[in-house]
Amino acid sequence: MRLRLMEATVECLVELGWAGTSTTVVSQRAGVSRGAQLHHFPSKQDLVVAAVGHLSERRREDMAKSAADLPEHGRTRAVLDVLAAQFVSPVFFAALELWVAARTDAELRKAVGPLERRVGRETHAFAVELLGIDEAKGDNRALVQATLDLVRGLGLAASLSDDSKRRSVVLDAWATVLDDQLETS
Amino acid sequence: MRLRLMEATVECLVELGWAGTSTTVVSQRAGVSRGAQLHHFPSKQDLVVAAVGHLSERRREDMAKSAADLPEHGRTRAVLDVLAAQFVSPVFFAALELWVAARTDAELRKAVGPLERRVGRETHAFAVELLGIDEAKGDNRALVQATLDLVRGLGLAASLSDDSKRRSVVLDAWATVLDDQLETS
Numbered sequence: 001m002r003l004r005l006m007e008a009t010v011e012c013l014v015e016l017g018w019a020g021t022s023t024t025v026v027s028q029r030a031g032v033s034r035g036a037q038l039h040h041f042p043s044k045q046d047l048v049v050a051a052v053g054h055l056s057e058r059r060r061e062d063m064a065k066s067a068a069d070l071p072e073h074g075r076t077r078a079v080l081d082v083l084a085a086q087f088v089s090p091v092f093f094a095a096l097e098l099w100v101a102a103r104t105d106a107e108l109r110k111a112v113g114p115l116e117r118r119v120g121r122e123t124h125a126f127a128v129e130l131l132g133i134d135e136a137k138g139d140n141r142a143l144v145q146a147t148l149d150l151v152r153g154l155g156l157a158a159s160l161s162d163d164s165k166r167r168s169v170v171l172d173a174w175a176t177v178l179d180d181q182l183e184t185s
Numbered sequence: 186m187r188l189r190l191m192e193a194t195v196e197c198l199v200e201l202g203w204a205g206t207s208t209t210v211v212s213q214r215a216g217v218s219r220g221a222q223l224h225h226f227p228s229k230q231d232l233v234v235a236a237v238g239h240l241s242e243r244r245r246e247d248m249a250k251s252a253a254d255l256p257e258h259g260r261t262r263a264v265l266d267v268l269a270a271q272f273v274s275p276v277f278f279a280a281l282e283l284w285v286a287a288r289t290d291a292e293l294r295k296a297v298g299p300l301e302r303r304v305g306r307e308t309h310a311f312a313v314e315l316l317g318i319d320e321a322k323g324d325n326r327a328l329v330q331a332t333l334d335l336v337r338g339l340g341l342a343a344s345l346s347d348d349s350k351r352r353s354v355v356l357d358a359w360a361t362v363l364d365d366q367l368e369t370s
Contacts, residue, residue, distance in 0.1 A: 017289035019204045093288065100285045103278065103344050104202035116345060142358035146335055149355060153338030159288050160301060170334060173327035181362055 002040050002050075004030040009051035013094035018101040023047060049111045052098050055091045056119045060126070062086075067130055077175035079130045083147065084171060086123065087155030088164075095119075096159060123148060131182065138183035150174060187225050187235075189215040194236035198279035203286040208232060234296045237283050240276045241304045245311070247271075252315055261367075262360035264315045268332065269356060271308065272340030273349075280304075281344060308333060316367065323368035335359060 008030035012021040023044050027037040041047035066082045086092065102112040127144050128135050135141040154170065157163045193215035197206040208229050212222040226232035251267045271277065287297040312329050313320050320326040339355065342348045 015289065017286065019286075020289065096285060099341070099345055100281060101202065101204075103281075104200065104205065109345065113346060139358040139361065142354050143362075145351065146355045146359050146362075149338035149342065150331060150335045151338070152341055153334035153336070156284070156337055156341055157334065160284055160294065161298060166330065169327050170331045173324040174331050176324065177328075177331075177362055177366055180366070 001030075001032055001036060003054075005032055005037060005040060005047065006051040006054045008032075009047050010055055010091070010094045013048070013051075013097045014090045018097040021048070021097075045108055045111060048098055049108075049115060052095050052112075053115050055094065056115070056122075059086055059091055060122060063126055067126075070130065074175075076131065076178050077171065079127070080147070080151070080171045080175055080178075082130060083123075083127055084151045084154055084167065087151045088158040088167070089155075092155045093159055096156070120148075131178070133182055133184060138181075140182055143178065143182055147174065147178070186215075186217055186221060188239075190217055190222060190225060190232065191236040191239045193217075194232050195240055195276070195279045198233065198236075198282045199275045203282040206233065206282075230293055230296060233283055234293075234300060237280050237297075238300055240279065241300070241307075244271055244276055245307060248308075248311055252311075255315065259360075261316065261363050262356065264312070265332070265336070265356045265360055265363075267315060268308075268312055269336045269339055269352065272336045273343040273352070274340075277340045278344055281341070305333075316363070318367055318369060323366075325367055328363065328367055332359070332363070 005026060008026045009021065012026055012029060016025070021044070023037060023041070024034070026047060027034050030037070037047075041050060063082060063086060066085070070078050070082070098108075098112055099116065102109040124144060127148060128140075131144070133140050133144075135144060150170075154163070154167050158167065190211060193211045194206065197211055197214060201210070206229070208222060208226070209219070211232060212219050215222070222232075226235060248267060248271060251270070255263050255267070283293075283297055284301065287294040309329060312333060313325075316329070318325050318329075320329060335355075339348070339352050343352065
């Protein structure tokens with residue numbers, strides 16, 4: 001039931017945005033009584049933070065799966081696709097609703113800040129692993145951070161319109177840069 | 186009076202977010218009667234789209250001014266600061282409120298789409314000019330796009346917490362990359 005509520009919350013955030021997501025709408029969509037919903041998640045904030053946290057876990061599992069299929073040849077470009085897919089996605093759009101709402105809501109920011117930092121650290125570690133680099137070498141660490149800022153920016157661009165052609169060209173160029181600039185062991 | 190209304194709108198978006206911005210709150214803050222406000226901007230959408238459009242113009246003027254002071258030495262890094270300043274700013278946070286709201290509001294998206302494309306084109310042309318490159322050469326065009334996606338991502342990261350130290354390291358590394366990879370005439 002917790003799971004159903006969390007998944008309905010993400011659907012609502014993606015389709016209706018922050019303002020359109022209410023505990024009432026979520027309970028209805030999940031087919032869960034108001035009482036049960038309030039028992040599991042007393043407020044909209046509890047529900048939304050739990051839902052986005054839950055999704056980040058699922059996202060991590062998805063990333064781990066896609067990592068298994070990376071090609072030898074053109075690996076960097078394939079890694080960029082795996083990373084970009086995490087940001088050009090409904091999950092990111094749901095998180096974006098939460099982040100933007102948290103910017104002007106101090107209570108919500110207290111809950112979202114730690115979640116965002118944790119997801120950021122995990123995604124960074126994952127990128128380092130996929131790229132197969134030692135991040136202590138040269139500018140590697142900063143280049144991985146730049147890569148994640150890039151895909152975050154691409155995710156935001158994709159939230160308004162289909163941007164896939166442009167994105168593909170940008171990621172091609174970025175892969176060339178990384179292959180050239182990352183220091184490998 | 187139009188100007189006062191538009192500037193009050195941006196202040197409201199930055200401080201209160203999309204949901205907290207209403208035509209009533211804006212009129213009060215601008216010290217303009219409801220009647221006058223409705224005369225200039227019949228709806229919240231008209232007001233907000235005009236306000237963000239107006240700000241993009243001011244942003245362009247700001248960029249043009251900062252371009253005059255670029256140093257010879259370390260120019261690329263200085264250009265990145267000028268570009269990043271456009272995204273790590275209240276103006277960007279106001280635009281972010283509008284973009285995210287537009288994602289789930291088809292009417293608003295119709296108005297925001299063209300605005301966003303125009304600002305995107307202008308910022309791109311400006312970046313090419315500041316970097317002093319021919320974008321037809323090599324990967325130059327894609328590298329400029331990547332740079333703008335990167336600073337957009339940095340702007341989003343800055344919306345939740347002060348991220349200036351990390352940002353500075355990322356931009357240092359990216360300046361080195363651009364100096365290495367951009368094809369100059």
